[in-house]
Amino acid sequence: MIPIPELQTLPSRLARLCLDVERFCRDGLKMADGKSWLLAVSGGADSTALLFIMVLLAPRHNWRLHVATVDHQLRPESAEDTAFVARLCQDWRIPCRILTADVARLARQDGLGTEEAARLARYALLEQARLACGATAILLGHHRSDVAEDQLLRFLRGTGWPALGGMRAEDAERHLLRPLLRTDNRALKELLHHCGILWREDSSNADTRYTRNRLRHTVLPLLRQENPRLEEACLHLWELAGIDGDYWQQELERHLARTPWQEASGSITLPRALLRGAHAALRLRLYHRAVARLARLSGGQARSATLLALDQAWQDGRGGTTFQLPGNIMAHLKGGSIRFYVENRQSAQKN
DSSP: OOOOGGGSSOOOOHHHHHHHHHHIIISSSSTTOEEEEEEEESSHHHHHHHHHHHHHHHHHHEEEEEEEEEOOSSSSTTHHHHHHHHHHHHHHOEEEEEEEEOOOOOOHHHHHOOHHHHHHHHHHHHHHHHHTOOOOOEEHHHHHHHHHHHHHHHHHHTOOOTTOOOOEEEEEEGGEEOTTTOOOOHHHHHHHTTTTOOOHHHHGGOOOSSSHHHHIIIIIHHHHOOTTTTTHHHHHHHHHHHHHHHHHHHHHHHHHHHOEEEEEETTEOHHHHHHHOOOHHHHHHHHHHHHHHHHHHHOOOOOOOHHHHHHHHTTTTTTTTTEEEGGGGGEEETTTTEEEEEEHHHHHOOO
């Protein structure tokens, strides 16, 4: 059994690490005292460190912790990983749910890549577990290096600003929080080493067939040679994107309160009165917001090149033009308005 130390017994640098996470939980994520949280723990170093830090902090805030671990059934050792998490939770007297998903079957069934199928299955299972245990949100172990990876992935996919800033610390719509997003992953491993806490290594993290792994093991090391403080620079970009995102969220709410869009099952129409007279920056964010809302049904994402082409078509008055976005989301121009819809639900009505 691994004992849980007191914060004051840790070396000062490691105690500060935990207190910095606590400050971000309180001030950045607004995690109130007395709430329940579901921690997504894979057994890897990052999520194990998240679990350990939250165990240290929970008594200070009367937080009730629950753990869920997902077996994607993609590796022979995956059942051992979930068993490791279950034992750790048993030692620390934290309720643990083991969730399973046949990701290979889901990928074939839905025509998805393995990574995408795993991600969709994992978040669906975690949300079910959150509801079952009554947790306020799901806590994830993403850290500062994950921000840099995510920004680079988004750049390669043609994502526009401010989403180019990377994953959000809080995703209220999906009930996700990332308490470690400002934290150096090397410091997290140092904390685990000091306290004698082991973790599991996921062999698939070294598989360069996956885009994220190729970036992690080849591109990012080269970028760090050019800028050894790469993660810090990426975090600044993340912070600026968050500030811009908050501002535009308020602007969108203000404009939509004055001239609402029209929403039906599987479709959103931006009326001519909403778009007319708006700056291109506002129009593009309206397009992105409409696509993001429909993406909950389809899994699609807005690409900046397509949205720019769509806006040019609107400016040119090219009614009758239709654009296709990922996830079977379509955008149809008519009479100065733009109607976004999921094709497999609304194709019969697109004109």
